Structures are given as structure tokens and as C-alpha cells.
Amino acid sequence: MGLVTCQLSISLDGYVAGPNQSSEDPIGEGGMRLHQWALANASWREQHGLQGGERNPDSDVLDEVRDGIGAVIMGRNMFGPGRGDWDEGWRGWWGEDPPYHVPVFVLTHHEREPLQMQGGTTFDFVTDGIEPALQRAREAAGELDVSIAGGASAVRQYLAAGLLDELYLHIVPVILGAGERLLDGVGDLELEQVKVVASDAVTHVKYRVVR
Amino acid sequence: MGLVTCQLSISLDGYVAGPNQSSEDPIGEGGMRLHQWALANASWREQHGLQGGERNPDSDVLDEVRDGIGAVIMGRNMFGPGRGDWDEGWRGWWGEDPPYHVPVFVLTHHEREPLQMQGGTTFDFVTDGIEPALQRAREAAGELDVSIAGGASAVRQYLAAGLLDELYLHIVPVILGAGERLLDGVGDLELEQVKVVASDAVTHVKYRVVR
Numbered sequence: 001m002g003l004v005t006c007q008l009s010i011s012l013d014g015y016v017a018g019p020n021q022s023s024e025d026p027i028g029e030g031g032m033r034l035h036q037w038a039l040a041n042a043s044w045r046e047q048h049g050l051q052g053g054e055r056n057p058d059s060d061v062l063d064e065v066r067d068g069i070g071a072v073i074m075g076r077n078m079f080g081p082g083r084g085d086w087d088e089g090w091r092g093w094w095g096e097d098p099p100y101h102v103p104v105f106v107l108t109h110h111e112r113e114p115l116q117m118q119g120g121t122t123f124d125f126v127t128d129g130i131e132p133a134l135q136r137a138r139e140a141a142g143e144l145d146v147s148i149a150g151g152a153s154a155v156r157q158y159l160a161a162g163l164l165d166e167l168y169l170h171i172v173p174v175i176l177g178a179g180e181r182l183l184d185g186v187g188d189l190e191l192e193q194v195k196v197v198a199s200d201a202v203t204h205v206k207y208r209v210v211r
Numbered sequence: 212m213g214l215v216t217c218q219l220s221i222s223l224d225g226y227v228a229g230p231n232q233s234s235e236d237p238i239g240e241g242g243m244r245l246h247q248w249a250l251a252n253a254s255w256r257e258q259h260g261l262q263g264g265e266r267n268p269d270s271d272v273l274d275e276v277r278d279g280i281g282a283v284i285m286g287r288n289m290f291g292p293g294r295g296d297w298d299e300g301w302r303g304w305w306g307e308d309p310p311y312h313v314p315v316f317v318l319t320h321h322e323r324e325p326l327q328m329q330g331g332t333t334f335d336f337v338t339d340g341i342e343p344a345l346q347r348a349r350e351a352a353g354e355l356d357v358s359i360a361g362g363a364s365a366v367r368q369y370l371a372a373g374l375l376d377e378l379y380l381h382i383v384p385v386i387l388g389a390g391e392r393l394l395d396g397v398g399d400l401e402l403e404q405v406k407v408v409a410s411d412a413v414t415h416v417k418y419r420v421v422r
Binding site for chain 1: 224380385388398403412413
């Protein structure tokens, strides 16, 4: 069985998204500043069907976090800006060929039929909680890892429930000052630092959650 | 003129001290967990007149942050657990030969005569604010650096006022869940990552504050 992993860009003051998420600000106000290091990188661009970009130590990290993922779980607020009943026209932020290429399970309180996208991505909407979602993701992933993609609330829930094996943080030298904090209310986790990679712009630290 | 620097151990959720500081818990409840990496280290032990300890990449960082400091500024809550009028019997946490060996300026709202300690440490109590304290510390430091030793509130004030040049964080894989957060309310700082050192236990990241 694979691991349950999570990798996120985080501001130096602990936010993984800015405040006031909307269709104009998918990651909240200022949240895109957390991802500039990746957007200009050759690895990220290749993963998103784009050419060019720089290769540096960040590229190896971006390759590493892509590899070995058999299924993805995300919170509804990562899938879209809507709340409450579904707007059935909303099919995610990523167009018809999302960059996941594996089954994606979306945590929601509102039922919806699955979506079959191009390139191997499917979106399944799970309404019975984080543990059933993980069970379905594990079945879909087989021997591969399950990635908890975000947002903060989904990751916090898996951390607090003791269901996460690895947390890989990309620590960006940005102060957001407000937004969604990753590590509030997760309890007294025991973490072990297992890997550090630094580029000029970002420090990547992988933690193992000790059980 | 030297730089104005700060180096602090910080939990992964952004705290530099736990809650409820007292004479039993000088760094708040759980706060000592942020410093275990240093206490067992040969460099820290030597700086505090102790023998033994391990030498590893943390030692180089501990040597680096000791060198070149000509004066220190700290908040009153770092100097002691008391509040309000001074208990004149309180001469700091560190005994008669504190590990500073330079002039130390303590930010306080309550006047007190200077203390001359052994080993070159003096404690001067500054009641007219962070800028006069920095001016006095710069004069005392000459060409050397001024270190803002803590606690969180003192560092936040220097950061928010644009008076800090370098922030060296020792990021410890501990979740404190409560206490004194370093980076709340400091405004939208521009930081540049200038150095990363990793040991098995801690990730040290030095940031330059861009003006």
C-alpha cells in the first residue's frame, strides 16, 4: 500500500492560501505569490503542457512530487469557488484536461455525479467524510500513493485524524498576513524532518508524520 | 555600520514561545522543545561554559550567529517573567555571567538602573522606545552587528518598523499550537532567502529584509 502524502507551498507566516477566495483569486488574495517559484519552472510547465522555463533544484522537487501518485483527494474549495448546491457547469479550474491524470476525490457535503475528464482525470464527489474518501482513493491508487492536494481545511482534517504519512512543504519567503493557515488546530503532531532541498527562492522540507 | 540581525528557533506553526510564560516555563509551556536541537550541541554548550555535545551542521550555525555581535536588544519579557514595577532582585535568567558578553538593552516601560554583570554583559533598561534603543545599541556595537534577541513582540516591532536587516530562522519540526507568533502583524515584508543549512533535526533559513 502506498503512502498518504501532501505537498503544499506555504508562506513564511504559515498560510497556504490568501483570504477571500473567488473566481478572480482561486488561491485567495495574494495566494498566487506562493506559486511563482513553480510557474516559471521547466518541470511545472512540462506537467501543464507548456514549454520553456528554468531547470534548478526546484525542478527535481516538482518531478518528485508528481511521481508515484495513484489518486488525489481535494476539498471542495480547491475544486472551485462555489459553495452550497452545485453549479453543474463548473468542471474545475483546469479545463477539460486537468493536470492530475488519475482519479480525484472531491470532499463535499453536496452530492454530484462523477465527471470524466480527458487525460485520465476523473472527479468523484464524496459526501460521507474523509475516511471513506481515503478508502476509495486507496483502492483507486493500488500500490501508488494518495496525495491530499489541499486546501488547508482538507489537509488539516487528515493531519488531525492521523491519516497523513508525509508532509512536503515548499516554504516561500512571502508574508501573506491573512488567509488559510495550514497547521492551526491539528493537535500535537510528532514530525520528523526527512529531507531538505533549497533553491535560491524556496526551501523544501519533507516531514514524516510519526505514529 | 553593522547589520541589525535576529535569529530565533521557530515551530513549524510559527511560534517562538509557548503560552503562559512563567518562572517555571521561561519560554512558555512547551517552548523549550524549540531549543532541544541547540542544547545538545557542542557549540551551544561551549558558548554556555559547558563541555561535551555533538558537532554537526547546527554547530556551524550556532557559531555563525554568535560571531560579530556587538550589542543585543531584548524585550522585557525575554529578560524575566515579571511585569509592572521591577523586582530589583531579578537580574535575568542567566546568573551573574550571562552568555552575551556585550551591552544588552532591555525594552521596558519601567525605569531601572543599569546592571553590570560579569564577563562583559551589561543590562541597560530603555524606556523611550525601539528606535532610541537601537541607536544606543548601534553606538555600543560600533562596526559590529546589533542582534534583536527576542521575544516575539520585540522582533515584530523592529520588523514592522523596517529596522531589521536579517532574519535567521531555525525551523523546528514541532507544532506548539499556541503561544507567541513571530510574524503576525509585521506587514507585507519583502524577504529574500540568502542561505539554507539543514541538519537531521532542524532547517536553518536566513532571510534578508529587502528595503
